[in-house]
Amino acid sequence: MFGSRLRDLRNEKKLTQDDLGKMLNVSGKTIGAWERDSRQPNIEAINKIASIFNVSTDYLLGRPEKKEDDAKTADIEDLDKMIDNARSFGGKKMTENDREIIKAYLKGFYDNKNQGK
Structure with a gap:
């Protein structure tokens, strides 16, 4: 769930994996691994991602947001x-x-x- 949400958000902003990696001080390959759900980011990275894309960490983690x-x-x-x-x-x-x-x-x-x- 995390990986697909990250990929969708990144694509909406028209960022490459390398672009996002630079923003987070990780490699583009690391972003790719996160998007495939083969690796998971740490809490700090999740918080930064939420800030970059203006979403909640709950959203990134797949929890439904209460409307x-x-x-x-x-x-x-x-x-x-x-x-x-x-x-x-x-x-x-x-x-x-x-x-x-x-x-x-x-x-x-x-x-x-x-x-x-």
């Missing part, structure tokens, strides 16, 4: 679970209808709040 939309979906799911588990408020029993109204209100509130960002 903002995924985070919003997770937050809404958490909110739904919280409200679904609410059985009373102020000593009064909450009905299913009450919970649905509260969910709709809060979703609308947060959607409007996030549009201003």
Whole structure:
């Protein structure tokens, strides 16, 4: 995974293996070995690569980056679970209808709040 991401990033910037090697103080052959996943760079090199290409080290290492939309979906799911588990408020029993109204209100509130960002 690392090797293919490195190769793709290098090609996007139209850099040769030798060009990138000079930037990282390694040989072009070393870059080739990294791209084939036959060798792995050290932490310092990974950090430099992330800086050069303006990506996260997580991205380079193949971890999926959590997208903002995924985070919003997770937050809404958490909110739904919280409200679904609410059985009373102020000593009064909450009905299913009450919970649905509260969910709709809060979703609308947060959607409007996030549009201003």
